[in-house]
Amino acid sequence: MRTRIVEESMKQFDKNGFTGTSIVDITQALDVTKGTFYYYFDSKEKLLMEIHLMYIKNLLEKQQVILQQPMNATKKLEAIVELLLHSILSDGLSGRVFFREMRHLKNNNEQTIITYRKKFRQNIEKVLLQGMANGEIKKGHVKIVALGILGVTNWSYQWFDENGDVSIEELTTIFVNMILTGIKE
Amino acid sequence: MRTRIVEESMKQFDKNGFTGTSIVDITQALDVTKGTFYYYFDSKEKLLMEIHLMYIKNLLEKQQVILQQPMNATKKLEAIVELLLHSILSDGLSGRVFFREMRHLKNNNEQTIITYRKKFRQNIEKVLLQGMANGEIKKGHVKIVALGILGVTNWSYQWFDENGDVSIEELTTIFVNMILTGIKE
Amino acid sequence: MRTRIVEESMKQFDKNGFTGTSIVDITQALDVTKGTFYYYFDSKEKLLMEIHLMYIKNLLEKQQVILQQPMNATKKLEAIVELLLHSILSDGLSGRVFFREMRHLKNNNEQTIITYRKKFRQNIEKVLLQGMANGEIKKGHVKIVALGILGVTNWSYQWFDENGDVSIEELTTIFVNMILTGIKE
Amino acid sequence: MRTRIVEESMKQFDKNGFTGTSIVDITQALDVTKGTFYYYFDSKEKLLMEIHLMYIKNLLEKQQVILQQPMNATKKLEAIVELLLHSILSDGLSGRVFFREMRHLKNNNEQTIITYRKKFRQNIEKVLLQGMANGEIKKGHVKIVALGILGVTNWSYQWFDENGDVSIEELTTIFVNMILTGIKE
DNA sequence: GATGAATGAGAATTCATTCAT
DNA sequence: AATGAATGAATTCTCATTCAT
Numbered sequence: 167m168r169t170r171i172v173e174e175s176m177k178q179f180d181k182n183g184f185t186g187t188s189i190v191d192i193t194q195a196l197d198v199t200k201g202t203f204y205y206y207f208d209s210k211e212k213l214l215m216e217i218h219l220m221y222i223k224n225l226l227e228k229q230q231v232i233l234q235q236p237m238n239a240t241k242k243l244e245a246i247v248e249l250l251l252h253s254i255l256s257d258g259l260s261g262r263v264f265f266r267e268m269r270h271l272k273n274n275n276e277q278t279i280i281t282y283r284k285k286f287r288q289n290i291e292k293v294l295l296q297g298m299a300n301g302e303i304k305k306g307h308v309k310i311v312a313l314g315i316l317g318v319t320n321w322s323y324q325w326f327d328e329n330g331d332v333s334i335e336e337l338t339t340i341f342v343n344m345i346l347t348g349i350k351e
Numbered sequence: 352m353r354t355r356i357v358e359e360s361m362k363q364f365d366k367n368g369f370t371g372t373s374i375v376d377i378t379q380a381l382d383v384t385k386g387t388f389y390y391y392f393d394s395k396e397k398l399l400m401e402i403h404l405m406y407i408k409n410l411l412e413k414q415q416v417i418l419q420q421p422m423n424a425t426k427k428l429e430a431i432v433e434l435l436l437h438s439i440l441s442d443g444l445s446g447r448v449f450f451r452e453m454r455h456l457k458n459n460n461e462q463t464i465i466t467y468r469k470k471f472r473q474n475i476e477k478v479l480l481q482g483m484a485n486g487e488i489k490k491g492h493v494k495i496v497a498l499g500i501l502g503v504t505n506w507s508y509q510w511f512d513e514n515g516d517v518s519i520e521e522l523t524t525i526f527v528n529m530i531l532t533g534i535k536e
Numbered sequence: 537m538r539t540r541i542v543e544e545s546m547k548q549f550d551k552n553g554f555t556g557t558s559i560v561d562i563t564q565a566l567d568v569t570k571g572t573f574y575y576y577f578d579s580k581e582k583l584l585m586e587i588h589l590m591y592i593k594n595l596l597e598k599q600q601v602i603l604q605q606p607m608n609a610t611k612k613l614e615a616i617v618e619l620l621l622h623s624i625l626s627d628g629l630s631g632r633v634f635f636r637e638m639r640h641l642k643n644n645n646e647q648t649i650i651t652y653r654k655k656f657r658q659n660i661e662k663v664l665l666q667g668m669a670n671g672e673i674k675k676g677h678v679k680i681v682a683l684g685i686l687g688v689t690n691w692s693y694q695w696f697d698e699n700g701d702v703s704i705e706e707l708t709t710i711f712v713n714m715i716l717t718g719i720k721e
Numbered sequence: 722m723r724t725r726i727v728e729e730s731m732k733q734f735d736k737n738g739f740t741g742t743s744i745v746d747i748t749q750a751l752d753v754t755k756g757t758f759y760y761y762f763d764s765k766e767k768l769l770m771e772i773h774l775m776y777i778k779n780l781l782e783k784q785q786v787i788l789q790q791p792m793n794a795t796k797k798l799e800a801i802v803e804l805l806l807h808s809i810l811s812d813g814l815s816g817r818v819f820f821r822e823m824r825h826l827k828n829n830n831e832q833t834i835i836t837y838r839k840k841f842r843q844n845i846e847k848v849l850l851q852g853m854a855n856g857e858i859k860k861g862h863v864k865i866v867a868l869g870i871l872g873v874t875n876w877s878y879q880w881f882d883e884n885g886d887v888s889i890e891e892l893t894t895i896f897v898n899m900i901l902t903g904i905k906e
Numbered sequence: 907g908a909t910g911a912a913t914g915a916g917a918a919t920t921c922a923t924t925c926a927t
Numbered sequence: 928a929a930t931g932a933a934t935g936a937a938t939t940c941t942c943a944t945t946c947a948t
Contacts, residue, residue: 167911183454185370188938201913204940240535269368269451294534304536310517310525311534313510314503321502332495340495348533349479349496350425351489352928373921385923386930395922537932553824555740558917571934574919610905636824639738664904674906680887680895681904683880684873691872702865710865718903719849719866720795721859722907743942755944756909765943 168206170196172220175213176259184214184267214267215275221264222282225253229289239297240346243315246290247345248338250319254326262323287312315345353391355381357405360398361444369399369452399452400460406449407467410438414474424482425531428500431475432530433523435504440511440519447508472497500530538576540566542590545583546629554584554637584637585645591634592652595623599659609667610716613685616660617715618708620689625696625704632693657682685715723761725751727775730768731814739769739822769822770830776819777837780808784844794852795901798870801845802900803893805874809881817878842867870900 174195178187189210193203207213232245254261268279290312297303318341326337359380363372374395378388392398417430439446453464475497482488503526511522544565548557559580563573577583602615624631638649660682667673688711696707729750733742744765748758762768787800809816823834845867852858873896881892 189940190938199913200940201915201942202911204942205910205912208940210939266454301536303534306528306534307517307521307525310522311529313506314526314529315534317504317506318499318502320509321498321506325498332492336492337495340492341499343491344496344499344530344533346533346535347489348529348531349488349491349500350531351486374923375921384930385921386925387928389923390928390930559919560917569934569936570919571921571936572932574921575931575933578919580918613904639821671906673904676898676904677887677891677895680892681899683876684896684899685904687874687876688869688872691868691876694875695868702862706862707865710862711869713861714866714869714900714903716903716905717859718899718901719798719858719861719870720901721856744944745942754909756946757907759944760908 167198167202171203171206171213172217176217176263179214179217179263179267180259184210184263184270211270211272211275214263214270215279217260217263218268218271218275218279219282221253221260222279222286225249226282226286226289228253229286233289233293239293239300239302242293243290243297243345244342246293247315247319247342250316251322251334251338251341254320254323265320265323287316290315318345352383352387356388356391357398357401361402361448364399364402364448364452365444369395369448369455396455396457396460399448399455400464402445402448403453403456403460403464404467406438406445407464407471410434411467411471411474413438414471418474418478424478424485424487427478428475428482428530429527431478432500432504432527435501436507436519436523436526439505439508440513440522450505450508472501475500503530537568537572541573541576542583542587546587546633549584549587549633549637550629554580554633554640581640581642581645584633584640585649587630587633588638588641588645588649589652591623591630592649592656595619596652596656596659598623599656603659603663609663609670609672612663613660613667613715614712616663617685617689617712620686621692621704621708621711624690624693625698625707635690635693657686660685688715722753722757726758726761727768727771731772731818734769734772734818734822735814739765739818739825766826766830769818769825770834772815772818773823773826773830773834774837776808776815777834777841780804781837781841781844783808784841788844788848794848794855794857797848798845798852798900799897801848802870802874802897805871806877806889806893806896809875809878820875820878842871845870873900 171192175187175192178191178195181187182191189200189203193200196202207216228249229246232242232249235242235245237245254265268276271279287309291308294303294308294311298305298308322337332340356377360372360377363376363380366372367376374385374388378385381387392401413434414431417427417434420427420430422430439450453461456464472494476493479488479493479496483490483493507522517525541562545557545562548561548565551557552561559570559573563570566572577586598619599616602612602619605612605615607615624635638646641649657679661678664673664678664681668675668678692707702710726747730742730747733746733750736742737746744755744758748755751757762771783804784801787797787804790797790800792800809820823831826834842864846863849858849863849866853860853863877892887895
């Protein structure tokens, strides 16, 4: 039931937003009562937090796997971009909810998620530094560059259409090239 | 009064979000009554729409000026990136509200804004095409590339801190370089 | 409308208790909507606080009038007992609500009322001291004696029946005698 | 377990009131589940009733012992006042719960407790009558006098502080004197 | 004896909106 | 132009209770 609630709520948060989705909406869709919801979750925010934690923890784990592989910095960056695009776009719901609704977490919860996000960015920064050290990557302001890369990938949840004319694979190729070699001839 | 309402509401939407701001919050801050608000605006959404229109129209006008200048495609792209970063980050409020709260526009209104946004993107695509035609820019999928550029710039509203260690000017330089020549050595 | 809400709520608090009375109960009895209630009162507790303040302030004012009259201590005590019994029993509702529901005030509000109540008791103590000083009243622990007197009077809200076989006037006489000269032959 | 539930609930009713204490509060404190509670008690009210019955039956038994002793009326009244003050204040919890929460008993249950309370009062009345008959006590309205005595004692649960500057023994002496001989010199 | 999942009725509160003045 | 009273639908959350296991 817990899982069913999470899944249904992600669907609805994705469609109507956190604020636009009421507890009743979720429980009615599952054909249970409001009480059931509150048996499993102390509050609406706790549910949102759970969705966020699931998403970011999973992402960090996968990033960790990439970091530990015997690849050069460029390849690692490629892998991370691919990871992000896949998890935002094909894993779908949770990614969009993650990027849109974080604002509705309060105080402690928000800080926790911010910390995880920071961790992810700092891991990218490490790869950049490593690449700069061995001459693969141009020297520069690693934090801003990392945020630039995250901009390219994370913005996708705003516009990507699964049924559009570009597949995630193509998208990944285009964005990886763009990030690595720019758009200038 | 109309202007005062718009300004106060932008402040509060920026701080507490559209949903997190009530009409009373706005009118109390202006020391008027709710009735006054409804004398000037038919609904809360109309107000949000006005803020959106102001922002995107202003942006499109400024983009138009850039497009009509006698510069090559690269320079034009640089100018557009600069325009976006300035209007998101230093013009401040309206930009952040624009990027965060569009979801609260319904049907027609949402479509109108989407159309304007699309216009802005298509203008970037035109510059890209022009650049590809004369050999300045690598040939590629213009729409996706445009969306990549917009990702780099628009994502900034999520993390940029006016009091942080990087100025908007530095940020512009870093991002322009990144977009044009990539990060690879 | 404000007054009507206060009056209706007192009736219902008296009958069903603070917790046993919902906002809907009050508004339905007045044939208005819940919104109307919240237009006049920020919360259910604010309403309860208002009832408490009305009652205790009125009581303190009347007590003040007694204190300033040119009577000896014994007469003043008689007058205060009479005041209490009348305001608890014949003024009716507000007294019973005051004695029963104070527990539902939180923090600040509770403290405020406690302070007022203390003031009332301390005024009784002053009269007792005055009476002890000029030989009217037996020397003793004024605070406890004051609380004993208040016990006799305040407990009445628990059992007094307006339609019973004893009138308030008779009650006052009996209690005044009891307090002054005791029950022993 | 039954006993543990009663004890824990008295603690919590005393602290947060009957309405302010949920079944979960009680069971969590005992580290059992809600089901367990309902295995032992049919409802929350049944539990409250049990606490009330325990208290008043115990009180009536002790009163009976006093009544049967070979003492004059004055001594018996002294003993009853002492009994009440001790059981409200030092036996503690149950007394405070008894006097505060009776209102939450419904219909039959309330009537039962009212009957027991009436019994207790009538026993006091009997002693008063006996005292009046043999010239110990002033002739008067026994019911009202009894209620006056109960006011002095029962009101104590409202303000008595175990850690205050007056002990129960001192309190008893003061109140017995006050009831018997009054406060007038 | 005890559990834990589920219920469902109801509670306080919020808030955009209307409208007569 | 502006007010202020009133609305009513929706929202989050609470909690005593049930019941199959």
